[in-house]
Each structure stands twice: as structure tokens, then as C-alpha cells.
Amino acid sequence: MNLKNQVEWALHCCAVLSNLPEGRYLSARSLSEFHGVPKEYLGKALQGLSKAGIVHTTLGPSGGYRLALPAGEITFLNVVEAVEGRKSTFQCSEIRANNPCRPGDFCDDKPCAIARVMWKADEAWRQTLAAVSLADLQQTLQQDLPAEILRRSTEWLLDRAG
Amino acid sequence: MNLKNQVEWALHCCAVLSNLPEGRYLSARSLSEFHGVPKEYLGKALQGLSKAGIVHTTLGPSGGYRLALPAGEITFLNVVEAVEGRKSTFQCSEIRANNPCRPGDFCDDKPCAIARVMWKADEAWRQTLAAVSLADLQQTLQQDLPAEILRRSTEWLLDRAG
DNA sequence: CAATCATGGACATGCCATATCCGGATCGGG
DNA sequence: CCCGATCCGGATATGGCATGTCCATGATTG
Ligand code: SF4
Ligand code: SF4
Numbered sequence: 001m002n003l004k005n006q007v008e009w010a011l012h013c014c015a016v017l018s019n020l021p022e023g024r025y026l027s028a029r030s031l032s033e034f035h036g037v038p039k040e041y042l043g044k045a046l047q048g049l050s051k052a053g054i055v056h057t058t059l060g061p062s063g064g065y066r067l068a069l070p071a072g073e074i075t076f077l078n079v080v081e082a083v084e085g086r087k088s089t090f091q092c093s094e095i096r097a098n099n100p101c102r103p104g105d106f107c108d109d110k111p112c113a114i115a116r117v118m119w120k121a122d123e124a125w126r127q128t129l130a131a132v133s134l135a136d137l138q139q140t141l142q143q144d145l146p147a148e149i150l151r152r153s154t155e156w157l158l159d160r161a162g
Numbered sequence: 163m164n165l166k167n168q169v170e171w172a173l174h175c176c177a178v179l180s181n182l183p184e185g186r187y188l189s190a191r192s193l194s195e196f197h198g199v200p201k202e203y204l205g206k207a208l209q210g211l212s213k214a215g216i217v218h219t220t221l222g223p224s225g226g227y228r229l230a231l232p233a234g235e236i237t238f239l240n241v242v243e244a245v246e247g248r249k250s251t252f253q254c255s256e257i258r259a260n261n262p263c264r265p266g267d268f269c270d271d272k273p274c275a276i277a278r279v280m281w282k283a284d285e286a287w288r289q290t291l292a293a294v295s296l297a298d299l300q301q302t303l304q305q306d307l308p309a310e311i312l313r314r315s316t317e318w319l320l321d322r323a324g
Numbered sequence: 325c326a327a328t329c330a331t332g333g334a335c336a337t338g339c340c341a342t343a344t345c346c347g348g349a350t351c352g353g354g
Numbered sequence: 355c356c357c358g359a360t361c362c363g364g365a366t367a368t369g370g371c372a373t374g375t376c377c378a379t380g381a382t383t384g
Binding site for chain 4: 027028029043046057058059060061062063064065
């Protein structure tokens with residue numbers, strides 16, 4: 001699984017949404033302007049989040065997106081899988097079936113040792129992402145970012161939140 | 163990082179080479195026939211293993227490939243990185259620089275919280291792969307595969323080893 | 325010298341991430 | 355009740371990259 005830009009964008013959007021006051025919505029237009037990415041394309045990623053139940057949307061003027069759950073209950077893994085799907089990094093093309101020494105009617109009962117190791121690594125990757133929530137991210141960002149930028153960003157966003 | 167077929171092929175080739183008797187070589191032609199993949203293309207993956215020092219090669223008739231190290235000292239991670247390179251699954255395109263509220267001369271001193279989480283997950287993935295050696299794989303395969311197939315495969319391979 | 329082999333570059337092809345556009349449905353405000 | 359803003363989904367280009375093929379070169383064996 002090759003993580004595309006959509007994932008980076010989605011994570012940034014969630015970070016922004018997670019410090020929006022309760023009940024306010026932010027439009028795709030504002031989110032795209034804030035991050036400097038094309039609005040139409042960002043919409044695709046947001047649709048993924050919407051279908052996964054991570055964000056809630058409303059239509060019409062002053063519509064947009066907000067988190068559908070408390071920030072503490074949304075993990076990085078949720079966001080990544082909502083945008084990327086759940087394909088594993090390793091895809092087996094069953095080349096063992098080409099072994100000229102195998103009887104043609106032989107049927108493998110389980111995935112081979114190679115695939116099992118690769119999938120175990122994927123599982124470790126997922127567990128790491130599942131251990132971090134948007135609330136954790138928010139807390140880290142508060143410490144990382146200079147207060148000045150944080151203040152001006154919040155102001156900028158509230159100005160556009162419907 | 164999206165794992166391509168080359169990785170699957172390389173791992174299978176290493177598995178085969180790791181139960182080849184000491185000092186024998188197996189040509190790319192034989193390896194490609196055994197796995198049912200195009201010879202020229204498989205060669206690319208094997209060249210990666212060669213440049214990484216995982217396999218040793220000789221030219222001329224009866225030439226080919228053998229492991230350059232004991233099977234216990236070659237990990238899955240070594241093979242994967244030899245073929246795929248060491249790019250991480252998550253690539254940051256620095257969209258935080260587009261934030262309209264940031265002063266233009268502001269310079270970030272460290273990667274942001276989002277990237278740090280993603281890279282930590284990559285690290286967990288790598289550690290899992292680094293924990294399994296080709297010797298471990300060989301042992302598992304001996305238990306998994308029916309003895310009949312194992313015997314005929316070994317025979318097939320020794321027949322072609324130079 | 326002839327056959328076999330690894331190496332590496334050039335090239336064709338097909339798929340997929342990226343990006344754009346538009347029509348439809350829904351809602352808020354006048 | 356109408357208008358404009360917004361989300362949603364499908365259709366469609368486009369560029370890059372993985373896949374796959376071909377060939378020239380140099381090295382080795384017999
Ligand atoms: S041995 Fe594993 S990786 Fe190879 S074809 Fe079988 S299941 Fe796939
Ligand atoms: S916040 Fe993280 S992921 Fe986003 S642009 Fe900055 S370093 Fe990249």
C-alpha cells in the first residue's frame with residue numbers, strides 16, 4: 001500500500017477539524033484554501049472520511065464538515081483506511097502455483113510462510129497507527145507549534161466556520 | 163511504499179537458494195522457470211540482491227547465483243530493501259507551508275507530529291521484517307510443505323545447479 | 325573459439341494516482 | 355417560494371511509474 005497525498009491531506013483536515021468548536025462546520029473550500037490543495041480533489045478524500053463515518057456533513061450554505069466522533073475516538077488508522085482502503089503492502093500473486101514439481105491437483109490449505117511474515121509486519125504497522133488518536137495529535141501540535149501561528153490559524157478558521 | 167511483484171519473486175528466490183548445497187550456483191534462467199516468471203525481468207530483482215551483497219554471482223556456463231551469507235544472517239528486511247529501496251510509506255509534501263497564517267520566513271525545525279507518527283509505524287513494520295531470517299523461513303517451509311513436493315523440488319533444482 | 329551467463333541501458337505498454345469538470349440533490353437565507 | 359452555496363458522484367483527461375521486452379557488452383567455462 002503506497003500512501004498517497006490524499007492521506008496527508010485527510011490527516012491535516014482532521015487535525016484542523018478536531019479543534020473546531022462543537023457544532024460548527026467547515027466547508028471543503030475553506031479546508032482546501034487553508035492547505036493550498038485543489039478543492040475538487042480534496043473533496044474525494046473528504047468523501048472517503050464521510051462514508052467511513054469519521055466526519056459528518058451538512059449541505060447548503062454554511063454547510064461543510066465536522067468530526068462525527070470525539071477526537072479521542074478517532075485513530076490515525078481509521079483515517080488512513082478511510083481514504084486508502086485496507087489493502088496490504090504485500091500482495092501475493094500465487095507464483096508457487098507455477099512450481100513445475102507440484103501435482104496439478106494440489107490445493108494449498110493456507111497462505112505460505114512468506115506471506116504470513118509480510119502480513120504480520122503489516123499488522124504491526126496498523127497497530128502503531130491505531131494507538132494514536134486525533135486527541136493525541138492535537139496535544140502534540142499544541143506543544144510543537146508557536147503560539148502565534150496557532151492563534152492566527154484558529155482565528156482564520158473560526159472566521160470561515162459556518 | 164507499495165510492494166511490487168519483484169519483492170515476492172526475490173523472497174521466493176532466496177528461499178530456493180537457501181537450501182542449495184554450499185558452493186553450487188543456480189542461473190537466473192532456472193530460477194525464472196521454477197517460478198514461472200519472465201527471465202529478463204526477474205534479472206532486475208536479482209541484480210538488486212547482488213548489489214546489496216545478499217547474493218554472490220559468477221559468470222559463464224554453470225554460473226548463476228548463490229547466497230553470499232549464511233541464511234541465518236539474511237533478514238526479510240534486507241531482501242525487501244535491496245529490491246524496493248528504503249523509501250517510507252508516508253511521503254510528506256510539506257503542505258503546512260501553504261498555511262496562509264504562517265509568516266513567510268518561518269522555518270520549521272523538525273518534522274511535524276503527523277509525519278512522526280507515520281514514520282514510527284514504518285519503523286514497527288521494518289522491525290518485524292528484520293526479526294525473521296531466511297533460516298527461519300526455511301524451517302517453516304519444511305513443516306508446511308508436503309514432503310513429496312519438497313523432495314521433487316530439491317531434485318529438480320540440483321539437476322540444474324552448476 | 326563457441327556457448328552460456330550476468331549486467332545494464334533503451335524502449336514499449338498498461339495501469340493507476342492525480343487532477344478537473346459538471347449535473348444532481350439538498351439546504352439556508354431572502 | 356426562489357436563489358445561491360454546498361456536498362456528492364460520475365465521466366474524463368493526463369502524467370508517472372510498474373511491468374515487461376529486447377539487445378549490446380563483457381566475463382567465464384569448456
Ligand atoms: S509462497 Fe507465499 S508469497 Fe509466494 S506465491 Fe505462495 S502465498 Fe504467495
Ligand atoms: S504537518 Fe507533517 S505531514 Fe503535514 S506537511 Fe508538515 S511534515 Fe508533512
